[in-house]
Amino acid sequence: MMKLTVLGSTGSIGTQTLEVVRERGDISIEALGAGRNIALLEEQIRCFRPRLACVADERAAKQLKVAVADTETKILSGSAGMEELAADPASDTVVAAIVGIAGLASSLAAVKAGKRLALANKETLVAAGDLVRSALTKSGGELIPVDSEHSAVFQCLEAIGTERRRTELKRIILTASGGPFAGKTRAELAEITPEQALRHPNWDMGAKITIDSATLMNKGLEVLEASQLFDTKTEKIDVLVHRQSIVHSMIELTDGAVLAQLGVPDMKLPIQYALTYPDRLPMQGNTLDLATVGTLTFEKPDTSTFRCLALAYEAAEKGHTMPCVLNGANEAAVALFLQKKIRFLEIGELIERTMEAHKPIRNPGLEDILEADCWARETVRHLQQMA
């Protein structure tokens, strides 16, 4: 029986992971970690009876301890607690579904402990890809992507196997829904409100990632993540706007053959695949009927309107701490937008100005990365207050 830890269990990927666990019945939940939603975490504890749980927020952790005093679950707290969960020897697999840079340290701890890491946290590889990859090599751990695009690429790459990847993989093509504003001009984007940006056409996701999807920064972060995951330069990673979100991504091989993974938009499929890989197990209710879908469209992304995607490629080119700064600046800017302190187009502008002000630190360690992240956030807030 698989022994699973879910970090970020109260979020979108976390709750869907627990639905998969409930449907399967052959996975035991060892530990659950959440940020601050202790009402839902308490429910999850009572349902799945993990040995350990952790709340990032110290005060909320104290409240939860009281609330679940009648259970056998031991409650930890803070980021140290989250890292303890990630490395706990009782689990063999860790789902990393904490949103943002907050998920980095625990993901890294799981990798160092030699776990299979089912990775839904983009920032881990965007900000600390080299660090994570060298830890993987040392520990013999495994990294399986959960993101639908990276899972699609991972599934397609199975057709050529790991050894042929270096010689036979020509290009990775990540598909993008284009978000709710594909086709809009910069003048139209200037007026976008958070409420409008939060309405994603195809996927039901958290708020931060939904805004990232509207700015195309989500796709930019995915390009950076794919580059690390599949050891491929970003110039060999293309983005194609595909509004129906049916083709989840593609690979192009050296002979011109393109392999694609398709499916209805349902995160439970890549979540389950990351858990059961290399096996696939039956899943109900998600059969793709292409005759009913009818039409699939593909178009080049408009990177002069959606600057965030272009900025991600620029960050990849600069390398070192620049992708981390791009990500930190984006998190801060998206928070300001959700608080209605800046307008939609200012997200990209603040990120760009922050990147311009940053001097990349070569071969950064975890401390350098967290510091660059903090610096980026502060710089964004500072620039905004100056405006």
Place this chain on the structure above:
Amino acid sequence: MMKLTVLGSTGSIGTQTLEVVRERGDISIEALGAGRNIALLEEQIRCFRPRLACVADERAAKQLKVAVADTETKILSGSAGMEELAADPASDTVVAAIVGIAGLASSLAAVKAGKRLALANKETLVAAGDLVRSALTKSGGELIPVDSEHSAVFQCLEAIGTERRRTELKRIILTASGGPFAGKTRAELAEITPEQALRHPNWDMGAKITIDSATLMNKGLEVLEASQLFDTKTEKIDVLVHRQSIVHSMIELTDGAVLAQLGVPDMKLPIQYALTYPDRLPMQGNTLDLATVGTLTFEKPDTSTFRCLALAYEAAEKGHTMPCVLNGANEAAVALFLQKKIRFLEIGELIERTMEAHKPIRNPGLEDILEADCWARETVRHLQQMA
């Protein structure tokens, strides 16, 4: 260096195979077989200098012998000569690109001799699938499909590997261009001339297969072939009309994931893959640009208008010699149509009436199959003369 025999070297697949050979430069042509186009075969002999060549037509063989008397190439003739070519110990790989049932005996000879058979001849598996499969098991030979649809399925299946096929493959989805008449009514089809039927929208193929494409019988034969190739019941093989011929086919897995192989319509890719499998080698000039393609469409085939596809499923259900009779009746009916002796819709009608008159022979040997094929052709001609 790969040692290759090409059966049907003057046809569409044959000439494209030789183009691949010329572009690669690491394949030696051991033998070439053709039906009657000795002018082209002579050119090929002078270019590729095979040890052996064979002409199916005895008289043409004699003429060729005189014409190439100055070369080192030994000329064989007839179907016995073609079988000798197929089994020749000097070759390790045989491309079977003879059109129609005429290709069966030589394909079977290659399989029995333990070769890698790059199979472009549908009829081999349609008419004699069980026979070929048991010969494969005995000889340890290899069967790699060349047809774009089957190659696509084969390429996708690499992602799960042979062992998982039985448990993880849920459905095969063969795509069909729909031919030049997709969307037409039976009243409109009644007036179709051979000239109209020979204009295929996407692929440049021989005359017989182009008519099969217009009737959808081509897809019916592919369903039967896929059933044998991938050891899958026809009820798990669907056909989806996809007019752009970009998605060459798909597989659906047990968890709902769909894997597809895409590419520009260029037979050289599946031909080369069948030769170099499991490796892929670079190929120029066939990069798929989906943003330029723009739109891919999918729809259910209209089997009440295009009866031939429904007849193929019926033949699969009846089994034994029925698929062979379907194929033989189709070859005879297509020939009559090309000779303007029958009208377009009569192709399906004659096949249906021939199938109704046939009593399947259980577990047929090669003789039974060839006899059933002859019977079907005669029955078609007889029915036509009676009309």
